[in-house]
Amino acid sequence: MTTPEPLRVAVIGAGPAGIYAADALTRQSREEVAVDIVDRLPTPYGLVRYGVAPDHLKIKGVARSLREVLERPGVRFVGGVEFGRHLTREGLARAYHAVVFATGASVDRRMGVPGEDLPGSVAATDFVNWYCGHPDSEVESFLLDSEEVAVVGAGNVALDVVRILAKSADELHRTDVPQPMLDVLAASKIRRIALLARRGPLQAKFTAPELRDLGRLDNAEVRVRPEQVDVDPNGSAVLGAARAARTNLKILSEWAARPARDLPRSIELRFWARPVAVLGGERTAGLQVEETELDGEGRLRGTGAFDTVEAGMVFRSIGYAGIPLPGVPFDEDTRTVPHSEGRVLGTDGGVRPGDYVAGWVKRGATGVIGTNKSDAAATVRSLLDDAGELRAAAPSGGLEPVEDVLRGSGAEVAYYGDWLSIDAAEAELGAALGRGERVKLRSWSDMYGAIGR
Numbered sequence: 414m415t416t417p418e419p420l421r422v423a424v425i426g427a428g429p430a431g432i433y434a435a436d437a438l439t440r441q442s443r444e445e446v447a448v449d450i451v452d453r454l455p456t457p458y459g460l461v462r463y464g465v466a467p468d469h470l471k472i473k474g475v476a477r478s479l480r481e482v483l484e485r486p487g488v489r490f491v492g493g494v495e496f497g498r499h500l501t502r503e504g505l506a507r508a509y510h511a512v513v514f515a516t517g518a519s520v521d522r523r524m525g526v527p528g529e530d531l532p533g534s535v536a537a538t539d540f541v542n543w544y545c546g547h548p549d550s551e552v553e554s555f556l557l558d559s560e561e562v563a564v565v566g567a568g569n570v571a572l573d574v575v576r577i578l579a580k581s582a583d584e585l586h587r588t589d590v591p592q593p594m595l596d597v598l599a600a601s602k603i604r605r606i607a608l609l610a611r612r613g614p615l616q617a618k619f620t621a622p623e624l625r626d627l628g629r630l631d632n633a634e635v636r637v638r639p640e641q642v643d644v645d646p647n648g649s650a651v652l653g654a655a656r657a658a659r660t661n662l663k664i665l666s667e668w669a670a671r672p673a674r675d676l677p678r679s680i681e682l683r684f685w686a687r688p689v690a691v692l693g694g695e696r697t698a699g700l701q702v703e704e705t706e707l708d709g710e711g712r713l714r715g716t717g718a719f720d721t722v723e724a725g726m727v728f729r730s731i732g733y734a735g736i737p738l739p740g741v742p743f744d745e746d747t748r749t750v751p752h753s754e755g756r757v758l759g760t761d762g763g764v765r766p767g768d769y770v771a772g773w774v775k776r777g778a779t780g781v782i783g784t785n786k787s788d789a790a791a792t793v794r795s796l797l798d799d800a801g802e803l804r805a806a807a808p809s810g811g812l813e814p815v816e817d818v819l820r821g822s823g824a825e826v827a828y829y830g831d832w833l834s835i836d837a838a839e840a841e842l843g844a845a846l847g848r849g850e851r852v853k854l855r856s857w858s859d860m861y862g863a864i865g866r
């Protein structure tokens with residue numbers, strides 16, 4: 414009796430969702446599975462590496478458990494390969510029985526207000542990529558030469574952006590921020606940061622540990638307008654709110670009551686202000702906001718009262734959106750791939766055999782890293798249920814190694830061992846600069862240089 418060939422699966426995207434999909438695929442005994450995790454970067458971990466704030470070392474520690482999956486028999490990391498550029502859906506069908514798309518949500522949402530494209534009005538996603546040392550970022554993209562800046566949005570990414578802008582160079586010294594970016598942050602002229610939330614403290618999307626971090630900075634004072642947190646504790650707004658929202662209100666109320674400290678920077682958390690226009694001539698000079706309130710049904714409405722927030726830079730941090738993948742259905746409204754239990758649906762609403770989806774590109778940019786674990790496991794259950802049909806649909810001559818498919822594509826494939834070379838070079842750089850566990854290599858050439866190419 415011959416043992417059947419393993420079920421060959423390509424996971425596109427080596428972020429948490431992709432790696433958790435590989436984990437679920439190889440931690441079961443129903444099917445023998447061989448997984449290639451394909452990524453356009455020569456480095457794994459996606460947003461854990463290029464999204465989680467560099468000072469959130471505990472969250473970054475998730476990489477250790479993800480690493481264990483990459484080192485598991487049956488799992489390969491195939492970096493330096495971009496879906497749509499080096500590899501098409503047709504090419505993947507020559508090498509794999511199934512594909513799990515886990516490409517995340519990598520672009521910013523737009524405010525849709527006049528002046529949004531003025532120089533100095535920027536996407537938080539670009540700033541996050543920049544301080545995380547994403548190789549597509551340029552050092553010169555951010556100068557931080559204004560005393561006043563505004564951050565729009567009341568989510569955890571906005572908190573990350575505010576915290577990184579507010580911290581001193583000393584506070585960031587032991588992070589992995591690339592040295593040229595750290596030099597820009599150290600020379601920052603920023604003194605006042607306004608975080609603008611279009612709804613109230615009870616509607617903010619912050620999670621409590623992330624919000625609390627803001628109150629513990631050495632270099633910046635947090636200010637909250639007392640009247641904005643003066644909410645009746647026995648009123649329906651508070652009693653009807655989720656526990657997390659009530660915790661946020663408690664933290665904000667403590668800050669509103671705290672005596673002001675004299676620190677080099679200040680952060681004002683301002684609620685009930687929605688962006689109306691980015692103001693300025695040649696570059697951003699301010700943000701016009703309209704004050705807001707909730708109507709009787711809890712819907713947001715403007716009060717007709719306007720105000721101007723002075724700001725030489727405006728960071729919009731109002732959520733991430735997925736980008737369409739060539740040849741894969743995409744819902745422009747939700748910015749996700751349509752699916753049923755992780756099986757990709759075609760434009761006719763029918764299942765596209767062999768195509769699956771996991772993570773943010775499946776459900777939108779919500780939840781914490783761990784949310785992707787159950788999300789990916791659900792997709793993998795569907796995939797394993799389909800194993801018989803997937804095997805039956807394979808090319809009659811058998812599957813080819815992906816390396817054959819990639820021949821002539823121009824891809825500079827980086828395997829797990831190559832990533833370990835980059836990893837070691839970053840650790841060496843961290844030690845040489847006397848900084849921390851690692852300092853990131855920030856360009857494609859530096860990374861491929863560390864691999865010896």
Ligand code: NAP
Nearest residue numbers: 524566567568569570571611618730731732733778779780
């Ligand atoms: P988010 O949590 O969805 O927050 C987006 C914010 O933008 C909301 O406050 C939203 O307000 C506001 N907004 C949306 N459209 C707006 C507009 N046109 N004008 C003004 N404000 C607008 O998104 P995120 O901060 O990008 O985070 C994405 C996910 O990553 C979240 O699940 C987050 O928790 C997670 N994350 C976690 C961590 C961590 O755990 N440390 C760190 C970073 C990110 P409304 O509520 O009124 O729509």
